[in-house]
Amino acid sequence: MLEQIVSRYKQYPLALTGCRARAKDLAYDVCEYNILLLEDASINNTLHHYDSPSIDESNASSTGKGKNGLDGHIGSSMSNGSDEYIYMDDGSIARIHRIYRDTRMVEKVMLLDGMIILNDVNSRLSMLEAKMARVSRKVKILHARSLMADALFYASNAIHARDALEASFWLRSAACSYIEAHILSSGYVPMPSHILAQMRALSDINASTIAECLGLEQANRSSTARAMRALIHVLASFHYSRFAMTVVRKKLEYLSSMGMYTDACTYICYICSKLVEGKGIIMGSIKHLPVYDMLSIAMNLSSDHLSTSRLADTLLSICKARLNAY
Template sequence: MQKIPISIKKYIDNNIAYPVALIGCRATAPKTSLDCCEYDLAIFSERVPGHENKFLRIGDHNIELIYISANPRKNIIATNGMIVAKDFVADYPFVASSPDGLSHQSFDYSNYANALTAFGKKAIVGSLFCYDKIDKVVSKSPILASMWLKISAYDFLEGILALSGYRPMPLHELNQIRNLNSEEQNISNGIKVALACIGIERATRSTISRSSSALLQLYSEDYDKELVIEKARHLTKLGMLPDCYYYLGKMARKVLVNKNATFCNSYSKLIQMSMDLSIDAPQIQKLQVELFRTAKKVLKNYRRITAA
């Protein structure tokens, strides 16, 4: 079992008056977590004024405090495999205790697979919706068309992972994709097309440096921007350039997906640098069609399998 460092446990005991659990890769995949990976602490309390998600550093450890519903069943995907750190025996008696005060959650997560499947299908549907967004801007603004193409590709890959039974983890997502062994031709073809849309082969230290700098400006006052950049630096230091490139694009997608046209047009240069966007309109349209067709086939085939 993953051990929570003493300094973090002490912080929890002295500063948090709610049930707390470790979630994320530190809980569910400690062997694959990197030194830069934060300890995600889920605080089970309905959010009230003054209780906001935040990033902090305790000793040598990065911590992210994440407030979620007091009913962990409402967050089945995020809390699956969590390690209880505080107060769960009293508040949730269906969770087993352990001598050291830590335990893996023992909820009945029979619905976890269903939740993951629903999440995966929604992500692929979201990828399909990007088709029209690309069409609307490709002639006037290839940069924004390229942005929506990459967003579509990230959504598609996230959906594929979820439908394959994996909870997507942004920092580790490219490695999760590498480790997929799908015999389904549509899925393997889709992965190749999506990675071509993202442009993994363009991963160099110079493009990563530009992307990091632009992303830092796009993040503005977001509480976790320091953590994002620290992770990018760590991956670069390890020579994991494709993973770093993929991760930065994924984080840019998080910032940009809900921005309106006015914002995107005003900050098009920053957006281009943050996602390392191509302005080759014919290539954008070619990849757009390939990804759209593949995503439709994957979704249709999956529905046929589940219906059977």
């Protein structure tokens, strides 16, 4: 089926990226095919950035908002599904990620990481891959540091929030950012729908504490079904595209059918957290969101303020220790 993509975009350098390229053992049957497309106008600029002897930290750690969609490679980047989606002949979905002149360094690194080249026009992708190897580790660490700082900030919000459900929201968000940061600092690229499986594969990640922060002990068939329905309502309210929502729905239905309820709930919490983050919502204003009730259901927010504060305090200490170690 990839021949269909290569034929359609044969004038461009193309590569398969995402879980089907870098983590075939984690990929689900319903996962989309993520295709990297290198725009001609961006090639010289991209190579120039990788030739630079130093990396600007703000460039390296920026999330590049608006370029990636619901289940892209940059965890913190949530768009309204503006990337191109294509139905393949076999019914699967391909998603095209274009690298432009102004694409942030961190997004370039994440998209190129572990790619499988499909069409290497003028050896552009091969050249870019070789140059990326020199800076990839540094970019990941810088971005991990930024995400861990976010996790610390969100954990602090969870401690100081007056409303129990809002405190729970910030705790869930802190846990998601913490997982992302730890995966990146370990040299891997976070993949949202597989993020819990990635976490389980890492050592020294305080998995039990993170699971408590996400409320995974309450994940079951009925709670997952309820959360899925609420999430789709939230995404529709945020005007996400039909294609983007189809991709998310298929993955959640697959996870539920396989009894992977904790993976599904982690994925849902991740999406909701990034939606709110993308809107720049600050503490105290979340409950004014029109979809706040549905957001609460989707993330299975807890009304146990005391337990949330206790967990947030524990996570805050963990985040501080991690930041000091970077």
